[in-house]
Amino acid sequence: MEIMQVIDELVCTRRVAGLGVESLRVLKDQKGALSVATDPVGVPPGKWVFTVSGSAARYAMRDPKITTDLTICGIIDHWDE
Amino acid sequence: MEIMQVIDELVCTRRVAGLGVESLRVLKDQKGALSVATDPVGVPPGKWVFTVSGSAARYAMRDPKITTDLTICGIIDHWDE
Amino acid sequence: MEIMQVIDELVCTRRVAGLGVESLRVLKDQKGALSVATDPVGVPPGKWVFTVSGSAARYAMRDPKITTDLTICGIIDHWDE
Amino acid sequence: MEIMQVIDELVCTRRVAGLGVESLRVLKDQKGALSVATDPVGVPPGKWVFTVSGSAARYAMRDPKITTDLTICGIIDHWDE
Amino acid sequence: MEIMQVIDELVCTRRVAGLGVESLRVLKDQKGALSVATDPVGVPPGKWVFTVSGSAARYAMRDPKITTDLTICGIIDHWDE
Numbered sequence: 001m002e003i004m005q006v007i008d009e010l011v012c013t014r015r016v017a018g019l020g021v022e023s024l025r026v027l028k029d030q031k032g033a034l035s036v037a038t039d040p041v042g043v044p045p046g047k048w049v050f051t052v053s054g055s056a057a058r059y060a061m062r063d064p065k066i067t068t069d070l071t072i073c074g075i076i077d078h079w080d081e
Numbered sequence: 082m083e084i085m086q087v088i089d090e091l092v093c094t095r096r097v098a099g100l101g102v103e104s105l106r107v108l109k110d111q112k113g114a115l116s117v118a119t120d121p122v123g124v125p126p127g128k129w130v131f132t133v134s135g136s137a138a139r140y141a142m143r144d145p146k147i148t149t150d151l152t153i154c155g156i157i158d159h160w161d162e
Numbered sequence: 163m164e165i166m167q168v169i170d171e172l173v174c175t176r177r178v179a180g181l182g183v184e185s186l187r188v189l190k191d192q193k194g195a196l197s198v199a200t201d202p203v204g205v206p207p208g209k210w211v212f213t214v215s216g217s218a219a220r221y222a223m224r225d226p227k228i229t230t231d232l233t234i235c236g237i238i239d240h241w242d243e
Numbered sequence: 244m245e246i247m248q249v250i251d252e253l254v255c256t257r258r259v260a261g262l263g264v265e266s267l268r269v270l271k272d273q274k275g276a277l278s279v280a281t282d283p284v285g286v287p288p289g290k291w292v293f294t295v296s297g298s299a300a301r302y303a304m305r306d307p308k309i310t311t312d313l314t315i316c317g318i319i320d321h322w323d324e
Numbered sequence: 325m326e327i328m329q330v331i332d333e334l335v336c337t338r339r340v341a342g343l344g345v346e347s348l349r350v351l352k353d354q355k356g357a358l359s360v361a362t363d364p365v366g367v368p369p370g371k372w373v374f375t376v377s378g379s380a381a382r383y384a385m386r387d388p389k390i391t392t393d394l395t396i397c398g399i400i401d402h403w404d405e
Contacts (some may be wrong), residue, residue: 001232004168012131015120015155016141017155019123024131026084030196033179034111035199036112036131040178050186050198051175054135054216060178060229067141068131073229074177093293096317097283097303105293107246115273117244117293135297148303150264150295151244163360163394165350192358207398212336212348212360214393216378222340222391235391236339255374257399258365259384267374269327277354279374297378308352308385310397312376313325 001050001073004029005081006043010036018067025072027051037070048079082131082154085110086162087124091117099148106153108132118151129160163212163235166188167243169203172198180229187234189213210241229243244293244316247272248324249286253279261310268315270294280313291322325374325397328353334360344392349396353373361394364369372403400401 008038010024025039027049040061049072051057055070058064091105106120108130118132121142130153132138138152139145172186187201189211204224211220211234218231219240220226253267268282270292280294283304294300294313300314301307334348339391349363350364361375364385373396375381381395 001186001230003196003198005087010131011158012155013158014122018141024082034084034086041176047147050172052229052230055137056217056220056229056231058137060180061225065140066084067133069091069135069137071178073181074174076176077173091293092320093317094320095284097314099303105244115246117246117279136299139299146302148295148299149244150297150299163348163392165358165360172328203338213346214391216393218379218382218391218393221389222342235341235343236336239337253374254401256401257396259395261384269325277327279327298380301380308383310376310380311325312378312380317392321358 001052005047038068039072041072048076087126087128097155117141120153122153124131163214168207200230201234203234210238244295249288281311282315284315291319336344362392363396365396372400
């Protein structure tokens with residue numbers, strides 16, 4: 001699992017059916033690279049989280065049929081950047 | 082999921098049967114590296130999209146038997162490069 | 163499988179249900195990058211371990227329903243950094 | 244899927260049973276890194292192809308029990324290096 | 325599949341049950357990075373091999389329940405470093 005910071009919400013009106021209406025987050029990793037994750041936890045921007053990738057990203061969703069490859073798993077209590 | 086820009090269509094006459102007649106797109110990631118994705122959304126060149134990889138790339142297609150590992154999931158409404 | 167060093171425990175109160183109450187470890191790889199793993203072995207900080215990723219990370223847990231993508235597989239007996 | 248160039252055939256007499264007698268190709272990616280792929284298309288050295296990785300690499304083979312993680316999916320009609 | 329050189333055996337007394345008593349190898353890739361693989365072929369140090377990753381790494385083992393993500397698939401007959 002990777003350590004990342006939530007930067008923003010991703011607004012995406014036109015999407016595949018498999019994503020449903022899940023809210024999406026833009027995350028920044030420790031090298032500054034951006035990616036997009038589904039968020040079953042509900043994390044505000046600025047927080048440090050850890051994410052799970054691959055098939056486990058689907059199982060971490062309440063509905064495992066959501067077609068994601070990156071899901072926020074939890075908020076890190078304390079993180080010194 | 083990764084943030085990428087659609088660059089072009091990929092013309093490929095000779096292909097494995099598992100790809101069917103799916104249209105393919107050449108994408109550029111944030112570092113400039115190119116890759117190829119299936120496109121169930123129908124995205125014109127120039128648009129910024131986000132893509133899903135791994136087994137989820139198949140589930141994001143209308144037909145999950147398509148042998149892809151990268152699928153365009155949606156068009157990002159606004160993206161400042 | 164990757165060779166990594168256990169750095170610390172990760173404290174995370176708010177997490178997805180799929181992680182249960184599994185203890186989490188912060189690991190450092192050979193390039194210094196940090197990641198988070200589940201730990202069925204019980205490894206103290208400072209030890210060098212090897213980890214398994216992808217779907218195998220779930221099968222390496224006692225309970226394969228745990229939604230992890232990185233699991234500590236064993237402690238390396240001797241490792242010269 | 245990745246864009247790669249076929250460099251050579253890989254000669255490998257001693258192999259695991261799961262690879263059968265499949266012919267193997269050495270490929271070079273856009274950064275010059277080499278890897279090995281199974282080739283259900285039959286591509287001569289020098290050609291630019293795109294490849295699929297992960298579990299989809301098995302499904303792209305005529306026999307999905309072949310234990311590969313990288314399979315040539317098609318020949319790109321025109322590619323300017 | 326990746327091209328790697330076998331460097332050493334990995335001694336690991338304390339390990340997860342899912343690895344059984346499989347022997348483990350330390351491998352070096354073309355950039356010099358080290359990783360750990362299961363070895364159903366039986367390869368002595370110094371040899372150049374190619375490896376399979378992901379779920380295919382389990383299917384390449386005689387027992388597909390072994391929790392590995394990297395397995396040696398074959399010895400390359402001739403390799404100029």
